[in-house]
Amino acid sequence: MRKPIIAGNWKMNKTIKKSVEFARELGETLNDCPDMEIVIFPPFTALYAVANVVRDTNILFGAQNMYFEPAGAYTGEVSPLMLADIGVHYVILGHSERREILGETDEIINLKMKAALNYRMKPILCVGEKIEEREKGKAEDVVHNQLVKDLHDISKDEMVKTVLAYEPLWAIGTGKTASPEDANKMHAFIRETIISLYDKRTASKVRIQYGGSVRPDNIDILMAQPEIDGALVGGASLDVESFAKIVRFKRSVLSFDDK
Numbered sequence: 001m002r003k004p005i006i007a008g009n010w011k012m013n014k015t016i017k018k019s020v021e022f023a024r025e026l027g028e029t030l031n032d033c034p035d036m037e038i039v040i041f042p043p044f045t046a047l048y049a050v051a052n053v054v055r056d057t058n059i060l061f062g063a064q065n066m067y068f069e070p071a072g073a074y075t076g077e078v079s080p081l082m083l084a085d086i087g088v089h090y091v092i093l094g095h096s097e098r099r100e101i102l103g104e105t106d107e108i109i110n111l112k113m114k115a116a117l118n119y120r121m122k123p124i125l126c127v128g129e130k131i132e133e134r135e136k137g138k139a140e141d142v143v144h145n146q147l148v149k150d151l152h153d154i155s156k157d158e159m160v161k162t163v164l165a166y167e168p169l170w171a172i173g174t175g176k177t178a179s180p181e182d183a184n185k186m187h188a189f190i191r192e193t194i195i196s197l198y199d200k201r202t203a204s205k206v207r208i209q210y211g212g213s214v215r216p217d218n219i220d221i222l223m224a225q226p227e228i229d230g231a232l233v234g235g236a237s238l239d240v241e242s243f244a245k246i247v248r249f250k251r252s253v254l255s256f257d258d259k
């Protein structure tokens, strides 16, 4: 059985004050959702303050990025040691905004994957194709390639701790969502790829989130897909009410025991 995981990626939004208020309100609103994982990703400046607010709630917290070296002359970077020091549970790696805007390569992402796991943090590894790649029928090749490179030398034990997020670039922040069927098809392909890189048992344990314009009005149908185990939410995670509605998605007839 794979436990659903709903994550809110705040990106470059919210001051410390706003983050703390949000985390406090969310903790109170969602104090009765025990059978799933809820993770929020505040900006670095607010992480420590949020860590203190969510400590006694069922809300986990994570970082949106990190560098792969533990310390040293890397001006402007934040290390896995620093994140582990404040008790970070998850770290988002390979987000398309980092790949596209900040020029992160698969080789860098792979180094970050290893560093996060070494410091006992769980990576949420994002993969996904651009619209031109989908139109050319190359979506699966692109995602396969990212998985092979980003997961290079990651062991089976480490793989089961890793969460994957399928985020087609054309769906991020655009209001366009992949159809539930298309998303499910890509998730099934991702699971097949994990079977080929590891084995069936490992792949059956890995959770795969969908990300890209997830909202309260489309979460139920997305989560009803057998291969979709959660959501990585951007814009709609910035408001307590909308994020809480997403977390409280309607469980479909297909229970998580069947997944």
Ligand code: PGA
Pocket: 009, 167, 171, 172, 173, 174, 175, 211, 212, 213, 214, 232, 233, 234, 235, 236
């Ligand atoms: P969005 O972002 O929900 O605003 O489309 C998702 C993401 O980038 O993780």
